[in-house]
Amino acid sequence: MVILTASPCAEKTGNVTIHTSVPQITAKNEQSDLVKKTFTISMIPEEQYPSTSWIRVYTDGSAKNATTEGGAGIYIEYPNGEKQSEAIPTGLHCSNYKAEEEAITHAVCSIRDKANKTISVVFLTDALSVLQAINNGKLPELEQDLHNIESLQTALQWIPSHCGIKGNENADLLAKEGAKQQQYENQVGFSEMKTIITSLHRTPQQQDSYHQLARPEQTTIFRLRTGQNRLNQHLHRVMKVIPSPMCPCGEAEQNTEHLLQHCRIHQALRNNTWPTPTTLQEKLYGPVEALQKTTRFVEETGTQV
Ligand SMILES: [Zn+2]
Incomplete structure (x- = not known):
C-alpha cells in the first residue's frame, strides 16, 4: 500500500x-x-x-x-x-x-x-x-x-x-x-554589430584585415575587442557565472589587455610571438598578420575566449 x-x-x-x-x-x-x-x-x-x-x-x-x-x-x-x-x-x-x-x-x-x-x-x-x-x-x-x-x-x-x-x-x-536558438552574438543585432566593428576599425585597409581572417579568427578578435568574452573579468562582472574576476596568475583581473600584454603565465610564449614590444592597438587592430599572431597566441595559451 x-x-x-x-x-x-x-x-x-x-x-x-x-x-x-x-x-x-x-x-x-x-x-x-x-x-x-x-x-x-x-x-x-x-x-x-x-x-x-x-x-x-x-x-x-x-x-x-x-x-x-x-x-x-x-x-x-x-x-x-x-x-x-x-x-x-x-x-x-x-x-x-x-x-x-x-x-x-x-x-x-x-x-x-x-x-x-x-x-x-x-x-x-x-x-x-x-x-x-x-x-x-x-x-x-x-x-x-x-x-x-x-x-x-x-x-x-x-x-x-x-x-x-x-x-x-x-x-x-x-x-x-x-x-x-541564436545566442548572444546575434542578440546584438546585425546592424548594431556592424556598427561596432566598423567603429573599431580605423582605416579601410584595417577594416579589410578583419575580413581577411577565417571565421574562427574573426570570432576571437571580435571577442577580444569588445570584451564580451569568456575571460574571468567578463564572466564574473557581467555574466555573474563565476565567483571571481581574477586571472589564474592571481595578479590581476583577467581581461584582454592582461592576457595579451601582462600575464606572467604566458610571458615566454608572448616573447616568442612578439620578440619586440607590441602595442595592444597593433595586436587588435593591426594588419591581418598582426591579428593572426594574436589569435595564434591566444590559441597557444589554451585560454578560451
Ligand atoms: Zn594572469
Missing part, C-alpha cells in the same frame, strides 16, 4: 509557499518499488494541484556543459484547458542555475496578467538550488515578483526530473529548444 504524507519541507512567506521536497511514499514492502514510486510521483501535479483550480507552470533550464548556451523552457496549463509553451535563449555564457532561475522569472511574467484572486498558481521545477536560494532570501527580486502575483495562493513545488511528469518533460524539451 502506498501512502502519501505531507511534505516536511514547506516554508510559507505571505501567500507564497515553497515546497522543497515531494510527499514521501511509504510502501508496506519497500521504498525501492521504482515503478510504483515513479507512478505516484507522476500523480503529484493532479493530486496536489488539481487542474480545475490551479494554473500549473512547469519550468526548466539547461546549459551546454553547464556553462554555455543556456535555455529556459516554460510550459503552462491553465484551468480552462489552454496551454502555453515558451522556449527562450538565456545567453552564450550561462550556468544551469542561471537558466533555471531565468525560466521561473520569465514564467512569472507570462502568467502575471492571467492570474487573479480566484485562482491559485503553482510553479513546478526540478531546480532545488533555486528554490533554496529563494527560501534563503538570496533572490529578492524574484521573491518580490512571486509575492506580487495576484492569486488565491502561490506555490513553488520541487519535483524530481525525469520521473514521468508530462509537463516537466515538455519544459525540459522547450529549454533545450531555447538553448539552440
